[in-house]
């Protein structure tokens with residue numbers, strides 16, 4: 547190898563290898579750095595980690611001091627099992643806590659898949675098998691509802707029609723759009739909640755090629771589909787040959803262009819963010835604009851933005867006691883901030899929060915339904 551011809555990434559690889567030879571982490575660093583060198587990605591990046599421990603000290607689902615947090619990260623960096631792998635509920639918040647952008651949740655998700663013993667991974671392995679079959683073209687058929695030739699496609703990810711709010715596809719918000727759903731169109735990003743971190747790399751190009759075959763631009767109903775094309779595709783060097791848009795931007799555009807049809811709601815709402823919104827925080831500005839356009843205020847509350855809590859969908863069947871405790875704190879916080887409703891934007895969050903919101907008499911409204919209420923398509927729900 548002519549060292550004089552190496553670029554910055556090449557030098558970084560050489561220095562990592564030298565470091566690995568002295569620290570005994572050769573195999574692990576080769577595995578992670580080979581991928582980094584190949585794609586120039588920004589997933590887990592050991593070179594950015596200064597072992598400050600902030601990620602796991604601030605994780606609200608464990609009670610680690612700095613020493614324990616650093617020891618856990620060290621074990622993972624060495625490719626070894628660690629306590630955090632069984633405790634992590636895959637909320638992605640530690641990415642926001644990390645001051646250097648090292649992406650610690652990606653390291654944890656990779657190791658959860660590799661070690662394979664976390665309760666989430668064990669319990670959801672059968673679902674991952676179904677997803678694998680679907681992605682390999684051996685699952686249930688996908689669905690396509692043809693729309694107007696000049697309108698974009700609305701991708702529902704792998705959600706069944708029955709998992710989105712009733713009447714959504716009849717709304718003026720999506721009129722004339724082609725609609726697709728099925729495992730072959732799924733976002734893959736959410737596979738980290740089942741021990742499938744590698745699925746984006748394995749199947750990302752296949753999913754994107756399937757959407758590209760429609761020959762249209764895509765509006766993503768689910769935040770995670772948008773995350774796949776907007777964030778993960780770049781990290782993995784996956785080509786995205788079509789234009790795309792987040793649901794929030796689509797809704798903002800429609801409402802902005804039809805302001806005379808809006809009746810301002812005059813309500814206060816709390817918002818339950820989908821965990822993968824942490825990858826695309828800039829989309830939150832569209833949500834704020836939507837709320838402004840329809841006359842809705844978002845009063846400050848404890849569990850929002852950086853401090854948002856998991857909806858608990860990944861753990862509802864593996865750690866029900868913890869899940870119910872988080873749900874209760876979350877919904878009570880929404881009520882205490884004066885919200886008239888809790889707004890969701892992910893069908894999984896929406897489903898798992900049905901019980902606690904109903905028990906505490908707080909209306910729960912999917913973001914598309916909130917817009918439909920402002921457009922006069924639906925009434926405000928009973929508490």
Ligand code: SF4
Pocket residue numbers: 601602604605606607608630633634635636637638639640641651654
């Ligand atoms: S992803 Fe969430 S639960 Fe897992 S370690 Fe990070 S902050 Fe904790």
Ligand code: SF4
Pocket residue numbers: 594595596597598599600601602619643644645646647648649650
């Ligand atoms: S991943 Fe980030 S927050 Fe965690 S120890 Fe490394 S630098 Fe600190």
